[in-house]
Amino acid sequence: xxxxxxxxxxxxxxxxxxxxxxxxxxxxxxxxxxxxxxxxxxxxxxxxxxxxxxxxxxxxxxxxxxxxxxxxxxxxxxxxxxxxxxxxxxxxxxxxxxxxxxxxxxxxxxxxxxxxxxxxxxxxxxxxxxxxxxxxxxxxxxxxxxxxxxxxxxxxxxxxxxxxxxxxxxxxxxxxxxxxxxxxxxxxxxxxxxxxxxxxxxxxxxxxxxxxxxxxxxxxxxxxxxxxxxxxxxxxxx
Numbered sequence: 001x002x003x004x005x006x007x008x009x010x011x012x013x014x015x016x017x018x019x020x021x022x023x024x025x026x027x028x029x030x031x032x033x034x035x036x037x038x039x040x041x042x043x044x045x046x047x048x049x050x051x052x053x054x055x056x057x058x059x060x061x062x063x064x065x066x067x068x069x070x071x072x073x074x075x076x077x078x079x080x081x082x083x084x085x086x087x088x089x090x091x092x093x094x095x096x097x098x099x100x101x102x103x104x105x106x107x108x109x110x111x112x113x114x115x116x117x118x119x120x121x122x123x124x125x126x127x128x129x130x131x132x133x134x135x136x137x138x139x140x141x142x143x144x145x146x147x148x149x150x151x152x153x154x155x156x157x158x159x160x161x162x163x164x165x166x167x168x169x170x171x172x173x174x175x176x177x178x179x180x181x182x183x184x185x186x187x188x189x190x191x192x193x194x195x196x197x198x199x200x201x202x203x204x205x206x207x208x209x210x211x212x213x214x215x216x217x218x219x220x221x222x223x224x225x226x227x228x229x230x231x232x233x234x235x236x237x238x
Contacts, residue, residue, distance in 0.1 A: 001044045003087065003108075005054070005071055006078075013073040020065040025096065026105040030065055045069075053078045086120070087112065094172055102160055109151055110161035111175060114140045114199055139213035140199040141181070166199070177202045179210045181217060182226030192230050195221060 004022060005015045019041055023030055028037050042061070048054045055072040063069055095108050117140045144162075148155045168174040176199045183192040195217065200209045218224065 001041065001048075003092065005073070007092075009073060013075055015071040015073060016068050017071065018066050018068055019063060023065075026108075027103050045071075048078075051077065087115065091175055094175055097172075098164060100164055102157070102164060106153060106157055107161045107164055109153070110147075110158055111165055113147060113151055114162075114165075114176065115201070117142060118199075118201060134212045134215070137212035137216055138200060138209050139216075141196045141213055141217055143196045162199070174202050176200065177206050177210070179214070180229050181214065182228055183230045184221055184223055185227060192227055194230055195226065 001022065004017060004025060008015045008017060019038055020030055022041055023035070023037060026037075028035055042063075045054070045056060045060060049056055052074055054074060056069060058067070058069060060069070091111070092108075095111060096104055098104055098107055100107075118138050119136075120138065144155050144158055148158055151158070162176070162178070165176045166174050166178040179198040179200075181195050181197055183194045185192045198210055198213045198217070200206045200213070218226070
């Protein structure tokens with residue numbers, strides 16, 4: 001909702017959306033019996049109103065699918081300057097144009113979650129990298145199990161979303177690059193445990209980020225190298 005409001009934002013800090021546009025955007029079907037998502041849209045708008053991010057004069061409960069909802073954006077609260085994940089228009093369009101049976105909202109949520117952990121390193125005033133850049137790799141290497149809990153999504157859905165995000169087509173490059181890491185043997189009497197994979201943005205310098213992330217993971221797990229990835233139902237160690 002935040003992304004959609006910002007997408008249609010005017011220079012005067014006004015935005016107009018309809019419930020139908022939101023539903024269509026994320027792949028929900030509209031019909032006479034309104035889906036649960038309609039209530040969720042109203043709840044999100046109410047949350048943003050209560051937190052003084054936006055102002056809406058209309059009665060949201062009376063809004064139909066095609067009612068133009070006029071939104072006044074309050075920039076000082078709507079625009080976050082710190083610890084805020086950035087999404088480019090090309091990344092957004094790649095997700096929204098997804099030719100898949102997956103819900104586009106699920107793909108977007110998975111990407112935003114991963115991208116928020118990838119972050120963006122501080123740089124010198126001249127734009128050059130800081131000397132300790134290797135200590136802060138722009139990479140994601142948390143477990144799918146934790147991701148599923150925090151997003152309230154099934155691991156199967158998240159894995160399918162990641163497959164989409166890491167797969168290129170003839171026309172569209174993948175948004176993420178995946179590197180399988182391997183496993184560790186904590187106890188000789190127990191099966192090895194796979195560690196989370198590394199994901200980085202598919203952009204110039206991604207190989208360096210993977211290398212730095214791999215070194216960071218070796219340090220975190222206290223090993224000199226990872227064992228081969230084990231197939232089967234081995235849980236991921238976070």
